[in-house]
Amino acid sequence: MEFKDMFKMLADGTWDTLYMVLISTLLGYVVGLPLGVLLTITDVDGISPNKVVYKILDVIINVTRSIPFLILLILIMPFTKLVVGKSYGTTATIVPLTIAAAPLIARMVESSLKEVDKGVIEAAFSMGASGFTIIRKVLVTEARTSLLVGVTIALGTILGYSAMAGVIGGGGLGDIAIRYGYYRYETGIMIVTVAVLVILMQILQWAGMLLSKKIDKRRGK
Amino acid sequence: MSKKEEIIRVDHITKRYDENAVLDDFSLSVHEGEVVVIVGPSGCGKSTILRIMNGLEPIQKGEVTYRGEKVDGKLGSITRIREKVGMVFQSYELFPHKTILQNVMLAPLLVQKRDRKEVKEEALQLLARVGLSEKKNAYPRQLSGGQKQRVAIVRALAMHPEVLLFDEVTAALDPEMVREVLDVLLSLAKEGKTMVIVTHEMSFAKAVADRVIFLDGGHLEEEGTASEFFDHPKTERAKQFLHTFTYDKVEREEER
Numbered sequence: 001m002e003f004k005d006m007f008k009m010l011a012d013g014t015w016d017t018l019y020m021v022l023i024s025t026l027l028g029y030v031v032g033l034p035l036g037v038l039l040t041i042t043d044v045d046g047i048s049p050n051k052v053v054y055k056i057l058d059v060i061i062n063v064t065r066s067i068p069f070l071i072l073l074i075l076i077m078p079f080t081k082l083v084v085g086k087s088y089g090t091t092a093t094i095v096p097l098t099i100a101a102a103p104l105i106a107r108m109v110e111s112s113l114k115e116v117d118k119g120v121i122e123a124a125f126s127m128g129a130s131g132f133t134i135i136r137k138v139l140v141t142e143a144r145t146s147l148l149v150g151v152t153i154a155l156g157t158i159l160g161y162s163a164m165a166g167v168i169g170g171g172g173l174g175d176i177a178i179r180y181g182y183y184r185y186e187t188g189i190m191i192v193t194v195a196v197l198v199i200l201m202q203i204l205q206w207a208g209m210l211l212s213k214k215i216d217k218r219r220g221k
Numbered sequence: 222m223s224k225k226e227e228i229i230r231v232d233h234i235t236k237r238y239d240e241n242a243v244l245d246d247f248s249l250s251v252h253e254g255e256v257v258v259i260v261g262p263s264g265c266g267k268s269t270i271l272r273i274m275n276g277l278e279p280i281q282k283g284e285v286t287y288r289g290e291k292v293d294g295k296l297g298s299i300t301r302i303r304e305k306v307g308m309v310f311q312s313y314e315l316f317p318h319k320t321i322l323q324n325v326m327l328a329p330l331l332v333q334k335r336d337r338k339e340v341k342e343e344a345l346q347l348l349a350r351v352g353l354s355e356k357k358n359a360y361p362r363q364l365s366g367g368q369k370q371r372v373a374i375v376r377a378l379a380m381h382p383e384v385l386l387f388d389e390v391t392a393a394l395d396p397e398m399v400r401e402v403l404d405v406l407l408s409l410a411k412e413g414k415t416m417v418i419v420t421h422e423m424s425f426a427k428a429v430a431d432r433v434i435f436l437d438g439g440h441l442e443e444e445g446t447a448s449e450f451f452d453h454p455k456t457e458r459a460k461q462f463l464h465t466f467t468y469d470k471v472e473r474e475e476e477r
Binding site: 117119120124127130144 | 300
């Protein structure tokens with residue numbers, strides 16, 4: 001393969017990967033953030049404890065998280081087809097990626113929100129703040145550093161999952177690595193693809209940490 | 222004092238954690254303009270009283286009334302009363318990710334939905350009053366303990382509370398910072414603010430209190446004016462307690 005073609009293929013693959021990862025993580029947060037908030041407030045020491053709600057969410061999340069991603073990919077193919085009209089390609093991969101991301105994100109949001117000092121929450125209550133105000137203005141605001149670290153971890157994990165989707169023709173860099181590197185023994189392309197994945201992961205991690213440090217008002221000068 | 226209107230009252234309160242009674246049939250009524258100081262050994266239930274007055278603590282028996290209105294467990298009634306009852310905590314509990322000004326303005330804006338401009342003006346005035354104007358854009362971590370506690374007091378004042386609850390507000394402070402915080406409390410008392418103060422600072426208690434409540438083991442042991450309690454304690458238990466704050470001069474053996 002000519003260099004020009006390979007470059008174009010990798011550029012397209014990178015774009016596809018970013019598209020899948022970003023959209024899935026975003027959708028994952030649309031579902032996972034409220035779930036994480038619900039888990040936090042309904043837990044025993046939360047602001048509105050509710051054993052039944054907590055337990056139900058807890059079990060659903062644990063079950064979803066226990067399914068290996070590769071199995072999930074195949075398991076929900078009919079559902080994927082129902083949603084996007086086909087079960088392969090980048091857009092189709094977003095469905096299983098989102099389903100894998102949401103419970104992971106819910107757990108990370110839960111652990112971030114639980115780091116918020118109970119005393120501060122109590123202080124907000126003592127001023128007459130409603131539960132909703134506390135969630136928005138105290139829980140989420142005060143946990144933002146940790147939440148952003150969570151976003152970084154989520155993006156990294158979804159990036160890894162998206163590469164796995166290559167097995168079923170999911171598109172993106174993982175797809176290229178499997179098709180060329182594994183099925184066609186073109187080790188060179190596989191190495192380059194993996195290198196691009198490594199670079200992507202590094203950039204994500206670096207940017208995420210930089211940003212979370214920047215918004216951390218508890219430390220620094 | 223009894224001529225003034227009663228603001229908050231707890232009636233025959235019993236509070237248990239598991240099997241241990243923290244408060245046992247305790248009653249207290251606070252009238253407008255009154256400064257009530259609650260003293261007693263650690264773990265006697267002093268702080269719990271304040272927390273119950275502010276609806277932060279569920280109770281097993283008894284009731285809390287605010288200006289004659291019973292505070293029931295319903296959220297609406299509790300949040301309405303909380304707005305009128307300001308509370309300052311031992312460990313300040315400022316919002317770490319918000320500036321000093323944002324800390325002060327949060328509740329008046331979000332809970333009371335007051336006008337931003339007016340709230341800001343008042344917040345700045347209050348900060349100036351406690352000598353912290355230049356810290357308005359700082360974050361809590363940049364302040365000393367005494368400064369944080371003064372901000373916490375301002376944050377409570379900004380809500381225009383009818384009664385202020387102070388829960389051992391100097392217990393976490395270095396000695397030289399205790400003064401700057403207590404001075405703020407003294408000036409509030411002078412203004413005629415209604416306050417309930419839990420403290421271990423006995424000389425301060427004596428100076429500020431209209432009424433002293435001595436609590437031991439969840440019971441009201443003794444109640445009286447500041448001079449009655451500190452100079453002529455009636456009960457043995459109170460004498461014993463006050464004695465722990467005085468030290469006899471050490472007499473060295475060779476000097477005898």
